[in-house]
Amino acid sequence: MWDSFLQGIMLSFGWQTIAMMALGVLLGILVGALPGFTTVMAMAILLPISFFLSPVVGIPFLIALTKGGIYGGSIPAILISIPGTGASVATTFDGPALTKKGQARKAMEMALFASFVGDMSSSVLTMLFIGPIALVALKIGPPELTALVLLSLIVISATCTGSLVKGLIMGVIGLLLSMIGQDPLGYMSRFTFNIFAIKAGIPMLPMLIGVFAIPEILTAVEKEAVSYISDKVDLSKVGERLKFKEFRRSFKTIMRSTGIGAAIGACPGVGQVVAAFVGYAAAVNASKHPETFGKGELEGVAAAEAANNAVNGPTLVPLLTLGIPGDNITAILLGAFIAQGLRPGPQLFAEQGPLMYAILMSMVIANVLFLFIGYLTIPLFARIVTIKKSVLLPLIAVFAFAGSYVYRSDPFDLIVLVIFGAFGYVCKKLHFDVTAMVMAFILWPILEYSFGQTLSLAQGNFFHYVAFDRPVAGLVFLITPVVSAFFWRKAMRKRHKPKT
């Protein structure tokens, strides 16, 4: 094994590999930064390139592309409040607020470093513990998933700020919206009122852009664009860099989020979105000043970004060890492998040891490249907010519409964007937080689907099945009320504490 490890490292340091990876990172950042263009799309389009390259060049190229793309998605989230994917929704909690304070560059640097630390630690962990992670991943089935997502939901909602009733109302709206379309188990149409366009459900991307970006634009227009970035902000300060002190202050948060992200990554089917939300919620909960979160807290950006990037390493494990892709990104990577005649699976490490270690090593190299290239491109992006506001706001609107359309090229998505834009604006005026709605919208389908599967697996005897056949899931179910009680007590204590 040591031999093939060393050979692998040698392989991965070829100049072609490095050059293509650098290109991949750069492309990824650019694609990720454009609203509506997703990393998955970029990978699918560029996949054929890898057919005609050697495997140690082509596959690392795609891996580099994903690393760049996932970070790239945080750029519009921070600068113009447009989350390109579900994974960067949590970044919009604090990112845009920082931009408005004139700390865009700082926020982006924090996102970059947090992403780097999260991804790097999880990649190294993955390399070291690929065997055990594979075992855990295989054991996580629908019952465990149900228990985990339920627990995550409680953790996330317990740390939500603002009015409980309003949060609940928004949560229920999100839940109902997520049920429109075909149910995940039996594929029966529900709440579609025979309208064909919504048979596939409400498209997530236009909805996200609608509720997050449009209200920002509208409120800015309303105030005659004076305050999208407050005039008091010294624009020459936009370029202000992240201080080491600030990074150090967030380091604990980054490590916590990395742990959470890596653990969630090892459970197939949960994914980056949940990781970012839970990472953020945990940071709020652990913080001594939770009230600063959501109002432009650097730690908030760090928490979300470290968590969603830490998912990347472990999600590769089922792909490499079993040949089972956990999400779209790994499914495309699987395509790249098999088009090369390499079939990921139990024998691949035995047959192609050096190559596999080269590919694992390339994850680490991709991270280093990503740190450099990302760092170099930040000043470029940060300048965006120095554009005159009367030009920037229409530009954001253009990006919001273009981004919604380009995803599926379906005109219906523009209607969705406008409706949710208006809805988001009304919510903002009435001080309803759309975040609860978005979380419910994203998480509910996972929960419904895995719970439904669990019920069919249990064949009508849910409690017996979970208690005796699925002890891990049972344990998590048992912990859940304890955790809820803990959060409830904490919230109560805070409420009774006199304000100082």
Place this chain on the structure above:
Amino acid sequence: MKTKHIVQSILVVLLVGFLCIGPAIAADYPEKPITLIIPLGAGGSHDLNARVFTSVIPTYLGQPMVIKLMPGAGGQTGTAAAVRAKADGYTLIFTHNFIDQLQPVVEQLPYDTTKELTSVWRLNYGPPCFYGLADRPYKTLQEMLDYGKKNPGKLRFGTTGKWGAGFTPGAVVLTRAGVEAAFIPYQGGGPALQATLAGDVDFTVGFPAQGLPHLKTGKLRFYAVGAEKRLEEAPDVPTLPELGYPVGSLLMSRIILAPRGTPPERINILREAFKKLYQDKTFLSLMKNLGENIEFMDGPDYEKVRAEQKEEYTSLVKKITG
């Protein structure tokens, strides 16, 4: 007299003009990239097959084919878009028979695929394989079905996509054998395979590509291959027809369809280009790497298959749903 002359000459000019335009349309096509709608998600077998042939076909077509993934509602979103598209040969759909012919039988759709789409080419087919953990007491398909019969509701079948390629073949075999099994739905072949490996379900129906590596390590057992021929990589595994189950409409044919009304000469240009693929070394080696067969079928032949499928699926659904 003079006017007649003028009218005549105009007519001649027009006629000559039309004669020129006819071939000109054919010769000019394609003059811009062709959109290929895939009504399924990124990274699936359709996506991969399409990435392979679209990376080679520009050599023979003179223009690229651009893939547009339009997943949603089990393939309905993309199919509806293809039906709505202009019939000018610049929009095609790369789909499969379960979306094309089975879905209309089980769902109310705002379009009629048979009337509104026509076959251009069948790229290849995916043979549905029945596989499960090797540690189960039953060793053959028949033994497994017998076990299922003796223990109603105990046999767990991990399905993917209702009435799709990972559902229908299993449902047909179970119904014909009179077995009452538990259907556990999974979102895609990956999760279903994982559930099989973890022992959550007793068997699943999937394509060889994902299952074969685990057959080699001895973790999985293949009960049957849904194809006319046995798999080269697993010559010991019997085919469904050998076991007494006809396989015709259970294969997943990967097909390219065009909106009906697309000029026939344009469809012919497309067919010629597809035909040439099967002599292209890059295409053949990439398909081999993917583990896909190259059992193509020309459009007119496949059009007949579609008609048969329609009948078979109608009676099949009646039988299964009772």
